[in-house]
Amino acid sequence: MQPTDYSIVLRYLDEPDHAVHKAEFENWLKKSDANKAFYEELRMLWEQSAAAATYEGVDATAATERFAALLHQHYPATVAALPRNKRWWRYSAAAATIAAAALAWWLLRPTQVRYNTFTTTSRIDSLLLSDGSKVILNKHSSLRYPAAFGSRSRQVFLDSGTAFFEVQASAVHPFAVTAGDTKVSVLGTAFNLASGQEEIKLYVLSGEVAFGSNTSTASPIRLKAGSGASFHKKTGQLGMDADVDYNQLAWRTRELYFRDTPMEEVCAVLSEHYQVRVILENDARKTQKLNANFSHKTIDEILETLNALYNYRFEKRGDTIYIR
């Protein structure tokens, strides 16, 4: 295959909705079966390489040394010494010294907190906070955070939109996110917080968090990994979600899950995630259930799947899609 073949497929994969690139790609695809097979290979690599991100930062050597230490701890008689070299221990001892020095400096420095604002418009962006915690901010969202955290706590504000937090663990400095009238306090965890017009939704991916409201005297709810809670702005009600909506994370993972989901709800989810209006015109199909996973798919690919598998027909008018 020639470099131009790569370019044609790449431009299409990069921006499947780009009219010129799409037409160029479709013409090229029709030319031969070899082109089709080539496209399938590149599409597979394209999709799977996004999933390969799971292997980013996995340090098998360090993990093996931790395991060797564990084995030695359990069976000091049989496993006399660490079988691997002790590099990892040296590094971790050095890291601990640096961490202790940094902590001392951090605790002793004067506390004058100035806030920066991080706002996204048309694309998702991420931010590394001064403590090493990571924030991934969805489109059209805004976060206020101190340039450096003070000595007492780590406080940030989600002023609008949705954010995913991966909080660096710290036993002494709780990390707190304020969104509207609610506050999420954690020690070290990963969670998703969406501050919408009507409600503020929280989903905890790992660790444990406390979710409370400033306007209510009730004590905060403790949420474990895999659970979610919502705060309704109008009523001031704060409660656990009975059914966790896995698609809350879809803006970041680009994976959508439907489990016995009524088509009406499917359309609502698609509307939200692809920022188009998807309207189900056929009342009889509103309660029909869908079971499917879509990973890194464009809205067109999803519609084509619905058409091929369940015979749904769709029509685009302006930025609205009608499904029948």
Place this chain on the structure above:
Amino acid sequence: MSGYLHTEEALRALKARDPETFAEVYRQYFPLLYATAFKYLGDKVQAEEVIQDVFLRIWEKDFQLEHPAALKSYLFRAVINRVMNHFQREKMQRHHHETLQNLQEESYLCNFIEEQELRENIHKAIEALPAQCKRIFKLSRFEGLRNQQIAEQLNLSVKTVENQMTIALRQLRNSLLNDDEYKLTPTARLKILLFLMGGI
């Protein structure tokens, strides 16, 4: 990175309980098993504990496997069972229940393992790309940025980004689909392609 152990050697090492080779087997299978546990648990510490637990149990008991070929599926099964136990303990029965239940079936598990191995190999191949090329490719595939956005962020022309992406994809295709550097047999490759094309 040291040499790759064949399944027979790995099996022998697990049975013999020689700390050195035992650790070698651990290191070799860690990324695949860890990624699997992490996928469902979503917690790095818990995921690593699952892998440690599986290998501690192998160390403790008289480890027997009839066919060396079954080693990989044995390890994956052990990890998946522990993940399910974890959810049950934490009263999270519904969590990924269906997917995990499906993985009890050999054919699903086979496809799942192949997909995980493919991803691990893709990651290795990405790591082997030239620095600038790797950076651009990761921004595109890991961070989900469009070529245009990458060009703006790195102050490059869109053309340059496209060229680098082409180099990256060509190298990935050559090393993963044309060579047997990553030990993917043609049948395995075909199965993966069919599986991925059939799946929605």
